[in-house]
Amino acid sequence: MSRFDRYLLSLLLQLFGFFSLVLVAVYWVNRAVGLFDQLIRDGQSAVVFLEFSLLTLPNVIRLVLPVSAFAAAVYVVNRLMQESELVVMQATGFSYFRLARPILYFGLVVMAAQLVLVHFLVPASQRILTERSAEISENVTARFLNEGQFMHPADGVTLYVRDISQTGELNDLFLSDERSTTERMTYTARRALLVPGDVAPKLLMFDGAAQSLTRADQRMSVTRFADFTLDLAGLISASGRGGQSIDALSTMELLHPTDELMQATHSTKAEFLQEGNWRFASPMLAVAAPLIGFAALMLGTFSRFGLWRQMVLAVGLLILMQMVSTWSSGVAMKQAAAWPLTYLAPVSGGLIGVALLALAERPRRRRRIAA
Numbered sequence: 001m002s003r004f005d006r007y008l009l010s011l012l013l014q015l016f017g018f019f020s021l022v023l024v025a026v027y028w029v030n031r032a033v034g035l036f037d038q039l040i041r042d043g044q045s046a047v048v049f050l051e052f053s054l055l056t057l058p059n060v061i062r063l064v065l066p067v068s069a070f071a072a073a074v075y076v077v078n079r080l081m082q083e084s085e086l087v088v089m090q091a092t093g094f095s096y097f098r099l100a101r102p103i104l105y106f107g108l109v110v111m112a113a114q115l116v117l118v119h120f121l122v123p124a125s126q127r128i129l130t131e132r133s134a135e136i137s138e139n140v141t142a143r144f145l146n147e148g149q150f151m152h153p154a155d156g157v158t159l160y161v162r163d164i165s166q167t168g169e170l171n172d173l174f175l176s177d178e179r180s181t182t183e184r185m186t187y188t189a190r191r192a193l194l195v196p197g198d199v200a201p202k203l204l205m206f207d208g209a210a211q212s213l214t215r216a217d218q219r220m221s222v223t224r225f226a227d228f229t230l231d232l233a234g235l236i237s238a239s240g241r242g243g244q245s246i247d248a249l250s251t252m253e254l255l256h257p258t259d260e261l262m263q264a265t266h267s268t269k270a271e272f273l274q275e276g277n278w279r280f281a282s283p284m285l286a287v288a289a290p291l292i293g294f295a296a297l298m299l300g301t302f303s304r305f306g307l308w309r310q311m312v313l314a315v316g317l318l319i320l321m322q323m324v325s326t327w328s329s330g331v332a333m334k335q336a337a338a339w340p341l342t343y344l345a346p347v348s349g350g351l352i353g354v355a356l357l358a359l360a361e362r363p364r365r366r367r368r369i370a371a
Contacts, residue, residue: 001105004089008076008102012290015072016110023064024057031056048132055129058121062114066285069110070318073103073290077297078307096298096357103294107287114283119251126248155179161192169193173205175230186211187230203230246271251279273339274332281342285325288349292317295356321349 001009032053080086089099147164156179162172170192177185189208194201210223244264246254253261254276257269296314300307325345332338 004094005102005105008080009105011076011080012072012102012106013109015075016068016106019071019075020061020064020068023068024060027060027064028053028057031060051132052129055125055132058117058125062117062122062282065110065114065117066282066289069107069286070289070293070314073106073293074297074311074314077294078311081297081300081307096295096360099298100291100294100353100357103290104287107290110286110290111283114286118279118282123248123250126245130245130248173208175203182215184213184215186213187228189228201232203232204228205230246275249275251276254279268333268336270336270338271333273336274329274342277332277339277342278329281346284343284346285321285349288321288346288353289318291353292321292349292356295353295360298360299356317349317352321345321352324348 032049035052035056036049077086086099147161149160151159153159156177158174158176158178160174161170164170171190173187173189173192175187177187187205187208187210189205191206192208193204195204196202205228206226208225208228210225210228212221212223213219244261246265246267249261249265254272257272262269262272293314296317297307297310299313300310322345328341328344332341
């Protein structure tokens with residue numbers, strides 16, 4: 001690698017790190033606010049919030065890397081044009097394609113980081129996140145029970161627990177069920193435990209009483225018990241472990257889907273193939289994005305007012321490439337045979353960059369012929 005290539009690559013990596021840090025922080029804070037409200041509302045601690053926030057970071061980084069690469073390329077090229085450094089390099093005989101070589105190196109570095117993220121870090125974090133979400137959703141005590149407060153987990157149901165021990169034991173429980181139009185049930189117990197059930201959690205009550213009040217004749221019957229099991233179906237909805245997420249599967253599982261996996265994830269073969277091929281196509285955007293930014297700015301010449309027109313063109317082409325990516329992914333998710341369309345966006349972006357560089361070369365060739 002020549003000295004110029006190392007110099008330009010070092011500038012690109014420095015600005016890339018800065019833009020990535022800023023974009024990740026903004027995007028992560030935006031996601032963390034909603035996550036914080038949800039977890040705190042469910043009674044989770046700050047440690048759980050921090051754990052969930054860290055698990056979402058790989059996916060956030062995956063989303064912002066191509067944009068950061070594009071922003072770094074545009075910023076560095078604009079600065080070098082303003083300081084006439086690229087003008088000097090062109091005067092020494094460097095073609096636009098030769099100047100684009102460090103941009104290609106830079107794109108390959110970002111692409112390598114993207115490959116590690118989409119094939120390993122993101123699926124692993126999604127698997128852990130799914131498991132932890134299922135564990136927390138099954139923790140009914142943390143979601144629905146607060147000691148010393150009257151709670152209403154469903155319409156017509158009132159629940160009170162004086163104290164919740166460290167082991168999850170409910171002390172001095174009161175439960176009133178008025179949903180029935182014919183009778184009202186009231187349960188009291190000195191101790192109670194919540195245990196998982198097939199459909200909903202079950203409430204094991206010890207040393208208590210069940211009171212039944214018939215609404216028609218206002219007759220009450222009391223039954224005392226040493227232990228009693230109450231199915232909470234309808235009172236508290238049990239989420240259980242949800243279906244497996246397609247994002248948490250490995251790339252080989254996505255490219256070779258089985259009936260069991262498709263049934264577990266509630267996804268089609270087309271969605272499997274689209275996601276698997278997108279893990280190869282999305283890192284290629286990290287090469288196409290900075291190339292488009294560099295090539296678009298090469299269409300301009302030195303100006304005291306900057307290259308704002310070329311910047312607008314570069315941003316517009318980046319938006320166009322993203323629109324192509326969204327459209328092609330949507331088609332590929334509907335038809336299994338359309339999975340090659342997932343590569344349309346990065347390939348078209350690379351071709352646009354090459355075409356812009358060729359267009360920028362034409363005035364130079366004409367000047368050479370005239371000379």
